[in-house]
Amino acid sequence: MTLARLRVLLLAGALLLSGCSLPAVSATDGPGSDGTGPVTLATGRDLTGYLGGRLAAWNATHPAEKATLIELPEAADDVRAQMISNLQARSDRYDVLNMDVAWTAEFAAAGWVRQLDRNDFPLDKFLPPVIDTATYQGRLYAVPYTTNAGMLYYRKDVLDQEHLAPPRTWAELADEAKTVAPRHGLQGYAGQFLPYEGLTVNYAEAVQSAGGQILTGEGSGVAADSAAARRGLDFLVGGVRDGWIPKEALSFKEEESRRAFQDGRYLFLRNWPYVYDSAQAQGSAVAGRFGVVPLPGPDGPGSSTLGGSDLAVSTYSRHARSAQRLIQYLTGLDNQRQVLLKGSLPPVWAELYSDPELVRRFPYLPVLRQSLLSARPRPKSPDYDQVTLAVSEIVHDALSQNRSPGETAARLTTELNAIIRNP
Template sequence: MRWIRAAGRGLLVAAVVLAGHVSAGAGADPGSARGGGRGPMTLATAGDLTGYLGPLLEGWNRGHPDERVTLVELPDSADEARAQLATGLRSGDGRYDILNMDVAWTSEFAAAGWIAPLEADRFPVDSFLPPVLDTARYGGRLYAVPYVTNAAMLYYRKDVLDRAGETPPRTWAELERQARTLAPRHGLGGYAGQFLPYEGLTVNATEAVYSAGGSILGDDGRVAADSPEVRTGLGFLARGVRDGWIPREALTYKEEESRQAFQDGRLLFLRNWPYAYAGASGADSRVAGKFGAVPLPGPDGPGTSVLGGSNLAVSARARHPESASDLIAYLTSAPVQRMVLTEGALPPVRAELYRDPGLIRRFPYLPTLRASVLSAAARPKSARYEQVSLVVQAVVHDVMAQHREPGESARRLARELSAVTRRG
């Protein structure tokens, strides 16, 4: 599996366990499906480019010869993977046993009746970092189990800041000043995130809004976009492009383009997921040994990251739901979660791993990542999340491209989101 697109290449792309063609009622408990509840499964994942998942599943297969899992890969793109899943689930296709979903899809899939509610006591939920559980719930029920989490960090050129006698920015004002003044002295762009109109832009914009104390949708699903806090968040992003400390080229960046720009020594600051740490530390990186990572800044202090990652859910039409639930418990167990980090370089959901001295020596960003996850928040929850995200992308890209003012954009965002949620 791989961190890509939707909460970035910091987000585990959709994966699915495909099984036979036997149906259970939408929203049914996993144990209610036909077929005896136990049997072989097929795990399909979008782009297991790290190659870590196969050995994990072999560990399961050795102990469960009658419930073997076969790995099948879906397209790399999260958008394509979601479309493929949604098409099959909407048509009543009974192939899917387990879905490894982008955390933002839980509400949509639960509301559609595509995934079944789960019994929390079957899973090690008390061992998870607390915020990640919120991404797995919908309507007060547990519909998924966190598998991999993610939160953004601010990467910075430590060598540049050290020479200037500066510390990493804790506020937007500090970030703006350093990006505007220090970066040009060294021939660098100031700051970049993921600003192409796709899911990554939704994440970046939501982080700016959350950091300013606002929200796009309230906890009750009501539109909250026309607010001073939303205007502040949009203004931060628009001002960066207008004043030049966000390079215009960054409006074309997804995760990989932005990572490469930082790794090639073209940026002072980068917002990205933890996966970028390994690349920037590699032998071919021009910034290896010259950078650090801190939590995202906000208007008056540390900001708020959006939670990325993936959740495991059991299809409402699963043929072997008991096996599916046991596989989820296996994949979220402490030994396997350790391998998710050490073999896949993906942030685990088990809290104790973030305090392990040996792991911290190997992955020095873990304390920063833990702080980011603990202060992070889920993306807006909506049964029509895909449409919500498309609206956010379009509006925010317009304001960053200087086509509209932040105030006008906040009103437009509220107007268009209201139309989307009314249809839901």
């Protein structure tokens, strides 16, 4: 099935289900009540179990605004699908939505989440880049809750033996991956290169590290054929062509790439902070033998893609005032500390990244802070699901050496223009 045909089917399905969207309203407006009462928090599966304790603490002091956790599936695509099904039905079952940061534009444009007042939240205490993930067309529709940025994991023991520093530039990364890795029986570099959301992230990081972007503005134009964007694509395609990105990595998602590095098979790995604790755990082949630095770029440190999640109030919530209060509670400093300590998720409060106790427990925090401050959101678009589908499929075709970077950039431009011009 062609991408164009698939896009038509996706759009047709969306039109059949969506109906008319409602305009965003203030989160203090609660239809049919004063906006207070019991609320629900809809989220992807809580793998660490920390959210239950956070909501129990809220419920102990807010008995009239009891919060109930609704756990959706683990996979982000399934979470999004269930949330959209609920919202398109105008159901009031979900009050607070824990959304992937890439969904804000889509949910806001559809009128599914309520516009919020910036003055109601301590945004000035957050890492500046994360706030952009919660806005659409200059308005706040969610509140940053957790964040994330890609980092470069490297075999410190191997580079120390070679008297080499970890790479800061693409040229250094490619050289060390091509020459040092084979001398130590290792593969060069692993990222997330299967055709899914992870590949869109890896490609976006290469493009923005080169000074480019995939979409301009908030999805109003396409820049995939710019010189900077082509330079980012050339970096990845050239890595596969020259062998320092092995072909097996074209089938890697986060966990496959983590295991490959943790089993001691790779010199370099691009992945999220969650890998650190796992790679240091007992039984890991690289425990005590690796380090972490910001992703390299063409001429120095590059730019990561922002991950994480934002909290929003459903337009159809009957208790929107209580829903906003719950968001204020979950994004407060004390809970943000627990997000890291109990949930192993990067918080959005800037001061936590220099907290001595936390840095001792999570030694990567200073590097993560540096990576977050230079990170950028994924392309903003109300049609992001179609954008990422097109990007991942087309870029994977290029990495598989089926199309040249020039042909790929032209194809990306055509496909993405068709998406953003035919909403």
